[in-house]
Amino acid sequence: MINVDVVIIGAGGSGLMCGATAGNLGRNVVIIDHAKKIGEKIRISGGGKCNFTNIYASPENYISQNPHFIKSALTQYSQWDFIKMVEKNNIEYYEKTLGQLFCKNSSQQIIDMLVKNCQDNSVKINMQTNIISVEKTSNGFIVNTDKGQYSCKSLVISCGGLSIPKIGATGLGYKIAKQFDIPVIPTSPALVPLTFNPEFLSAYKQLSGVSLNATVSTHNISFKEGLLFTHRGLSGPSILQISSYLKSGTHININLCPTINIEEFLLSEKQKGNNKKISSIIKNHMPQKLTEVIIKNLEFNSKLTETSNKDINLVATHINNWKVTPTDSEGYRTAEVTLGGVDTNYLSSKTMETKTIKGLYFIGEVVDVTGWLGGYNFQWAWSSGFVAGLNT
């Protein structure tokens, strides 16, 4: 039996941050993970450049049954604290768009920085170690693994959500929560491409690869970012963002040309006597292929002066307020995150310790806190990992 102060299950962003913080306070810490490599999600994130935080990160950018829960951790360890750490480690970064900070070189630099912080504080990281069971004792926990037994005063669960099982995601965190009678808010894939029925696909599949800026809305929330047509349906940042808010069977509204009111524009061109075909009038404002497909699907492409105002309205509605109902999403196979998770009502927002089991902590994606696309999810991993590390 190996006796330590803290066992952390999961060597992802939140677990590494927690380990380094607890180790820095003199705790004897071991991090256990079943995967081969440390921080795989960090490595593949942001197209290999890791969008490690967002300069605008605030509680409004997160989804949770309790929207106030994130406030304390984000205040105790903000995006500016993480940026300071990145700068101290001479990692070059840049703002890509909308406050999103990416490494200039490689996401591996973020992993190396976190691992070094752990090593500098004598934190052990045991990879390729499978958890067999977790037990509560009178003054702590016993963690049984296929490589030995650990006893600890504090047990931190940082084993993430269900997204991308191919690189090590499992439901272990939820299983441990249930073992200790801590409710789990039902989970679902989020930040995920949306799929559509065969009729939609046959009408739009020729557009696979076409991207544009669009405003995508549902239930009073909207995102103006890139949209990408794919052979399965729709993807791109605006679609991933809206997927986190989408209720099954409901439609989304898409404005394919948010900068122009197409109806007003076409009516004023008609008044001026513009005698070109509609497709050639609007093609300057949208990808030509998309314009052609919309016109083809609506089965008319008359000269503007010969087009009725009703048909102009039809075209404009299709462009400025296109209503589509996804059949589903691509699921956990490609989802960036998992919506739902460990019920925050059972956790202290200041420490991430459970209110019912002393010494048991949940951090990162396993908790019912889901960020928008754009560096917010890593910021949650850093913030929740840090506050748990301070308190273990």
Ligand SMILES: Cc1cc2nc3c(=O)[nH]c(=O)nc-3n(C[C@H](O)[C@H](O)[C@H](O)COP(=O)(O)OP(=O)(O)OC[C@H]3O[C@@H](n4cnc5c(N)ncnc54)[C@H](O)[C@@H]3O)c2cc1C
């Ligand atoms: C493709 C992709 C790109 C992303 N890009 C970004 C981005 O650029 N910016 C951003 O903010 N967010 C991004 N995210 C989301 C971000 O990666 C997660 O929110 C974040 O990694 C969560 O950190 P975590 O520590 O909670 O969990 P994870 O990083 O998932 O770490 C969990 C760890 O636990 C281990 N584990 C799981 N089950 C077990 C088990 N049974 N036994 C032992 N160990 C186990 C795993 O191997 C893993 O190492 C992206 C996600 C994906 C999938």
